[in-house]
Amino acid sequence: MWVSWRDRTHRGDGDRWLIWAVFVLVAAYTLGLLLHGTGPSPLVDIWLGELTQWVPVAVFWVAVVRTGFTRGDVLFATLAVTFNAAADTYYVLAMDAGGELPFPSPADFGYLLFYPLMLVALVALVRRQMRGLAWSVLLDSAVGALGAAAVLAAVLGPVLTEAADESAILATAVAVAYPVFDLLLVAAIAGIAAAPGLHIGPRWAFLVGGLVVFAGADVVYALLEVSGTYIVGVPLDAAWALGLALMAVWVDATDRPQRGTVVGDRKTPALFVPAVAVAAGLGVLILGTQVVQPVAAVILASLTVSLAAIPLVFRQRLLRRQARTDDLTGLPNRRALYTDAPALLTLSRTPSRQRHSALLLLDLDRFKEVNDSLGHDVGDRLLVLVSGRLAAALPPGARLARLGGDEFAILLADAGEAEATVVALGLRDALAQTFALEGLAVQTSVSIGIALFPEQGRDLSDLLRRADMAMYKAKSGRHGHHVYQSEDDSHGDTRLRTLQDLRLGLTDDQLVVYYQPKIGLQNGEVTGVEALVRWQHPTRGLLLPEDFLDLVEESGLMHTLTRIVLTKALDQAVLWHAGGHALTIAVNISASSLVNVEFPEEVVRMVNARRLPASALMLEVTEDFLMSDRDRARDVLTRLREAGIQIAVDDFGTGYSSLSYLRDLPIDELKLDRSFVLPMTHDARAASLVASTIELAHSLGLRMVAEGVESSVAYDELARYGCDHAQGFFMSRPIPALELDEWLATRHDLEPGAVN
Structure with missing residues (x-):
């Protein structure tokens, strides 16, 4: 397995100053809003305010260029903040001396474009992984989204009522669009937060936090407008700037190598967000018995509680399916393979009608290098792509399962050695093609061990053990695939014992180094030596590299x-x-x-x-x-x-x-x-x-x-x-x-x- 890099290690560090500039401007803008007193201040409300809009836009466009215009989430998010900044600039330049602007105006359309574009960016961020998630995870996401929407609809009830009272159709549509888009944005954020199986990249919390701050500022602004107490230049204006700054931190991390721990691994308990959403939905319904609630809030709360009840109705079916499914790839797991194997591995009482099958055990070569050098998130995405190629290359009726790590198993019914070998060659060809992973070209190879039923095993356990021996033979000999032979059995036992001894030898100082001199041919002087490792085995004596280095490589040591x-x-x-x-x-x-x-x-x-x-x-x-x-x-x-x-x-x-x-x-x-x-x-x-x-x-x-x-x-x-x-x-x-x-x-x- 090898990875073609675009020299990502030191690239792009020169634009980090933009992030610092964003937060310095937000701090200065906030301080200015707190101190400039009553009345507008050109320095604070115009110059600093606009800089807090456009400098984050610059960070977004730098990220677009850095990713080569290939990331849909980055591109749509960039367009969203760009339209928002352009609308804000128009608003500042077009408003009258009293800080007023006709409603609706071109600024409103620029502001409104932020929401659908950002929603598209969120969809692009998670769409590739949603197909691989279990239905229970998707259901939790829907419950979280509806619960958040129900609460927001209840809060925005006065705003929706005020908007509906507008006489002009266009003004009504624009006024209603703001709270509706806020509702959709918060619902999408809650849905993502409710799906802990999603890996949406480093610093994801900054994106979510920025959108929540942005939507929260919209809600507060809408409530102040309804009460007639909002004026330009209040500290609330800094909330939108802070939201953009947090989003800029997220986009700055895209396509950058992450040093140390990856921030994208989320630790939110799996049922935390759905549980809170159900409680919120029940709260809205209970409150509705005492106080009149908007119809939208009641409907959304009812849907939240109804969806949350689905796992109770179909609990047994969902749990059984989840227990049989690999969380990462969506393939059947080891438990499913053991459950289905007896039906496929059936013995006929008539020898002439004996049913033959084959088990293929696959292991990616040097997969550990991808995890070590690129991170486990890239390794996980590679496993998802590998599982898709394997499934597409298999004949009808074959059972594919992921056993764990980078190991897959395939059961072929009505197949002998010849058919299994043909399938193995096809799988090797399918995986030999380069995988594209966000700017990286990753190429992998696979080692395949083949065991035949019933000649080499009467149940799945026997077949797996012999296929594992055959796979090791294929890996150590670099043959690509190998069909189990009886002489492989003793070799497999020796290999396991040697691996145990090797781990002990590395910690017990059993490795020794021999030196072979290099001689200068023109003067006969000794110019250097080559260090050559040996293993002083406690019972087998001095072992040469060919006796153990392949095992060292395979075991990740x-x-x-x-x-x-x-x-x-x-x-x-x-x-x-x-x-x-x-x-x-x-x-x-x-x-x-x-x-x-x-x-x-x-x-x-x-x-x-x-x-x-x-x-x-x-x-x-x-x-x-x-x-x-x-x-x-x-x-x-x-x-x-x-x-x-x-x-x-x-x-x-x-x-x-x-x-x-x-x-x-x-x-x-x-x-x-x-x-x-x-x-x-x-x-x-x-x-x-x-x-x-x-x-x-x-x-x-x-x-x-x-x-x-x-x-x-x-x-x-x-x-x-x-x-x-x-x-x-x-x-x-x-x-x-x-x-x-x-x-x-x-x-x-x-x-x-x-x-x-």
């Missing part, structure tokens, strides 16, 4: 292992530097560590804490990472290089054929893979390829290291070709630090240029 290896290698570098051996230590870094945006700073802190020169550390990365995510690679490697840390490309020549990254990315060294070096002494074409690769590296200003040098002939040939450094068994195998100290001392006693 690679960053922990990398930190341990870096710590041990840098501690050893301190000892060597103190002893007069200024060796550069190279450490292999996996792609899963490099996707962590904080990784470069973490490495720099580790080096600085030991007072080592940054050049004492070299990080080795693979071509796969450099090519699959060029933007991310450039960002990470540039930050490391700017700190003085060296970069090497490991296993050069075995990855992608494109060499353009050598020109674009900050790289110091290439390590030619042993598959090119080993045949060099007896294959003229291989030797020619090595020589030309060395020449290519030098022409780009890069050093070349040859790996896998196992004979004096290869050593001499590489020196003749002009290769800079060599590494291999001919000079030294990877050995512990103490043995390397002895090896270095022995070499020091030999004549200059000696190899052994």
